[in-house]
Amino acid sequence: MKSFKILSIIALFSITFTSCTSSDEPIEAAALSQLTSGSSSSGVTTASFFKIDFDGSTWNATSTQAIVNGGIYITALNSIGQTFQISIPNGTVGIYKWNIPNTSVPGFGVAYNPYTGANSYASASMTTGTYSGNPNYIDTLEINIQSINSTTHNIIGTIKFTGVRTISSTSNAIETKVFTNGSFNLIYLDNFPTPTGNNFFAKINGVDFITNSISATKFSGKISISGISGSGENISVFCPDNVTAGTYTLGFSTSPYSVQYSPTFTSGGFISDSSGTLTIINHDTTNKRISGTFISPNLSAFGTTITHNITNGTFNITYP
Numbered sequence: 329m330k331s332f333k334i335l336s337i338i339a340l341f342s343i344t345f346t347s348c349t350s351s352d353e354p355i356e357a358a359a360l361s362q363l364t365s366g367s368s369s370s371g372v373t374t375a376s377f378f379k380i381d382f383d384g385s386t387w388n389a390t391s392t393q394a395i396v397n398g399g400i401y402i403t404a405l406n407s408i409g410q411t412f413q414i415s416i417p418n419g420t421v422g423i424y425k426w427n428i429p430n431t432s433v434p435g436f437g438v439a440y441n442p443y444t445g446a447n448s449y450a451s452a453s454m455t456t457g458t459y460s461g462n463p464n465y466i467d468t469l470e471i472n473i474q475s476i477n478s479t480t481h482n483i484i485g486t487i488k489f490t491g492v493r494t495i496s497s498t499s500n501a502i503e504t505k506v507f508t509n510g511s512f513n514l515i516y517l518d519n520f521p522t523p524t525g526n527n528f529f530a531k532i533n534g535v536d537f538i539t540n541s542i543s544a545t546k547f548s549g550k551i552s553i554s555g556i557s558g559s560g561e562n563i564s565v566f567c568p569d570n571v572t573a574g575t576y577t578l579g580f581s582t583s584p585y586s587v588q589y590s591p592t593f594t595s596g597g598f599i600s601d602s603s604g605t606l607t608i609i610n611h612d613t614t615n616k617r618i619s620g621t622f623i624s625p626n627l628s629a630f631g632t633t634i635t636h637n638i639t640n641g642t643f644n645i646t647y648p
Contacts, residue, residue, distance in 0.1 A: 378404035380412065380487065380510035382440075387412075394483050394516035396476060399435070401560075402483075402514065409547060411441045414471065414487065415560060424471040426453040435560050438469060438489050440507065449491025449505045458494070464502055465492045476516075484513045528555035530563055530622075530641040532589065537563060544618070544647035550584070551618060553643050563638065564588045565622055571608050578604035578624055587624040589636055598627035598636050619644035 378389040389404035389412070400419035404412045416424055417435040424436070439450040451469045452459040459465045469489040476483050487510035495501050528542040539555035546552075551569050556562040566586045567576070576585040578600040587600040604624030611618045622641035628634075 376514050378402070378412065378510075378512040378514065380507050382505055382507045386509075392512075392514050394512075394514040395518075396483060396516045397518055400473065400476075400483070402512065404512070409443060412439070413441075414438050416471065416473070419473060421473050421476055424473070425469055426451070426467055427455070438471070438487065438491075440491050440505070447493045447495075449493050451489040452492055459492050459502065462492075462502060465504055466490060468506065481515050481517075482513060483516045486511045526643075526645040528553070528563075528643045528645065530555070531639045532561075532563075533637050534639075537561070542643075542645060544643075544645045546616070546647050551647055553618070553645055553647075555643075560590075562590050563641070565606065565620075565641070565643065567606060567608065570613075571611055571618075573608050573610060575605055575607045577602055578606055578622070587622055587627065587638060587641075589624075589627050589638060591636075598634075600624040601626050601628065604638075615646070616648070617644075617646045 376392060378392050380387050387406065390407045391405045393403050395401040398418065400416040402414040415435055415437050437451060439448040441448040452467065454460055454467045467490060471485065471487045473485045488508045491505045491507060492502050495503050526542050528539050530537045537555065538557055540557055542555045544551060544553040546569050549569055551567050552564055554562060554564040568584050577583060578585050578587055579602050580586050580599045585606045587604060589598045603626045606620060606622045608620040620643060624638040627636045627638065
């Protein structure tokens with residue numbers, strides 16, 4: 329097992345991942361105390377995996393991360409950028425469903441994102457929230473955290489759920505996807521690792537956005553730069569991997585430059601429009617370091633009239 333930075337693409341949960349395949353990227357210093365190649369912190373060899381069935385086949389992660397620090401936060405990603413995420417605040421060994429008391433606390437949720445910038449399929453309560461009372465959605469969520477071993481730093485569990493998403497900005501039309509037979513056995517960290525020498529800052533609706541973790545990755549012709557707070561609130565910036573110094577107009581479907589904001593770990597993303605700008609101050613492609621500023625005053629999302637205002641955005645970060 330090797331550690332490398334890669335972007336989780338839902339809201340987008342940017343952290344250091346454990347690769348389920350061979351990779352020669354260096355392990356981040358913050359993760360060294362918990363992760364070694366192919367073993368847990370105690371030196372016990374493990375077979376880390378995350379898999380789940382949907383659309384007639386089994387999905388297997390190529391990269392994973394688990395954090396257990398008073399809550400349980402799991403992200404799994406495959407080679408084409410599809411991601412699953414699980415967030416259980418105050419989580420421990422046990423079974424979690426929407427209809428179990430003390431389960432549906434703020435930040436609790438599960439989601440699947442099929443590609444960069446897509447609207448995620450998220451598990452949702454049938455009694456409260458956006459999809460409550462919708463006859464086309466049936467909740468099947470069950471997360472079973474079977475074991476958390478503080479000696480080997482392994483977390484083991486199973487999961488099934490039905491994901492739902494809004495498919496129209498002008499109606500309440502939805503589509504669903506059923507996920508079954510999910511299971512995982514992962515090495516976990518005790519906290520969100522943050523690489524040294526990198527920084528990310530912004531204001532959201534005038535309030536400072538304080539990051540617990542920042543990360544960047546290069547894939548599919550893009551660079552993705554993200555910051556996440558301790559509550560799961562997150563901001564991601566996207567630009568082409570050959571970007572040069574200059575100022576660019578943000579967009580989503582109309583521009584390769586965009587900003588996405590999610591108030592919680594598994595909530596839907598608010599997307600930038602053409603009223604925002606991204607300024608690249610420097611892009612050193614040899615040393616893989618990029619710095620810049622951004623402003624996005626009118627982030628919006630499907631199915632809601634709520635907007636968010638991001639100002640004073642800055643970043644200076646190295647990507648793998």
